[in-house]
Amino acid sequence: MQREVLEGSKEMIRDAIIRKLDIKIMLSSSNTFRITEFGCSVGPNTFSAMQHVVEAVKDKAYNNHQFTNNIPEFQVFFNDHVTNDFNTLFQSLPVDKSYYASGVPGSFHGRLLPSRSIHSAHSSCTIHWLSKCPEELLDDKSPAWNKGLIYYVGASNIEVVNAYVAQFEKDMEMFFTARAEEIVPVGMMVLVSPFSGYIRLMGFFGSSLMDLVNEGMLDESLVDSFNLPMYFPSPEDMTKVVERNGCFSIEIIELTYPKSKLMDESDAKTLMINLRSSLEGLLINHFGSKIAEEACARTILKSEEISAWMKVNYEKPSQLFIVLKRK
Incomplete structure (x- = not known):
């Protein structure tokens, strides 16, 4: 799934670099061009993305006659959580x-x-991850207590959605403030995220957990206290947080519709296996490995049900593409 998001945005990233990157200004005092990849995981997708950015910047430099005989060197900083397997990455x-x-x-x-x-x-495929679950969701006396669900889509009360939005806005303010310190003036930041349609499918993992509750294999309170730390922003969400922060100008922000093999209704099993790779660690941490394995296995077995649901309900697959420039 992550590879498809990258492939769907490659040409847009290249076009943004060629048209909007002020390489002459940025390299006026140095011949080293530094790139950061946030949420690198362990590859190989991250390597493909970084090589594509490097090649696009090289072409931009070649087109600028000032760099014809002095093409910049490149340094890439691969970032992820401290628990990431950097040994495998390198x-x-x-x-x-x-x-x-x-x-x-x-x-x-x-x-x-x-x-x-x-x-x-x-x-x-990283900015939708929150730094933590909204605290209101963990209080059974709060209006945002999210009983029976593991995320905000389908919640019966607006307080659940509002709690997710508030956490997303708080996290993105920290993100943009940190990047504003690190990125040079007129430096560029590209953010690509799956749009909210993906998270609707995660409800099938929640239904598998509730199946285990109904069979007496799992305490319902454990499901009620589990919420996915994800919020898939809309263009309006991102515009609001960028403008509130004030450190970046929005050069491009749009929903795009790349063709997706994984989103074909006949291939729901492959799609859910991809989603499992993102969720299994969270499930293990909260429910233990035995329950997590059982819930994931049961969800994969629902592929026919998921295919039927997707055929009737699933919107056109989309992703959010954003290009920002440091003021």
């Missing part, structure tokens, strides 16, 4: 890479790099 670095690689462990909701050290930042 063991699988492409041998023909055209950049110097470094690892930067830590949450992207805070500062990670020196002031004004980055020329371009990229993040795909």
Whole structure:
């Protein structure tokens, strides 16, 4: 799924770099172009994304006659949480890479790099992850107590959605404030995120958990206290947080509709296996490995039901594409 998001945005990223990257200004005092990849995981998708950015910047430099005989060197900072398997990441670095690689462990909701050290930042399939679940969802006396559900879609009370939105806005304010310190003036940031349609499918994992509750294999209170720390922003959500922060100008923000093999209604099993890879760790942490395995296995077995649901209800697959420039 992550590879499809990257493939669907490749040409848009290249076009944004060619048209909007002020490479002449950024490299007026240095010949090293620094890129940060937020949410790198362990590859190989991250390597494909970074090589694509490097090649686009090289072409931009070639088109600028000032750099014809002095093409910049590239340094890529791969970022993810401290629990990420950086050993696997660096063991699988492409041998023909055209950049110097470094690892930067830590949450992207805070500062990670020196002031004004980055020329371009990229993040795909990561900004929908919240720093934590909204605290209101964990209080059974709160109006935002999300009984019987594991996320905000389908919640019966607006307080649940509002709690997710508030946490998203708080997290993105931290994210943009940190990036504003790290990115040079006129530096570019590209953010790509699946739109909200993906999270609707995660309800099938929730229904599998409730099946276990109904069979007496799982305490219902454990399901009630579990909420996915994800919020899939709309263009309006992102515009609001960017403008409130005030450090970046919006160069491009749009919903795009790349063709997706995974979203074909006949391939629901493949899609749910992809979603399982994102959710299984969270399920294990909360429910334990035995319940997590059983819930995931049961969800995969619902592929025919999921296919039928997708055929009737699923909207056209889409992703949110954003290009920002540091003021």
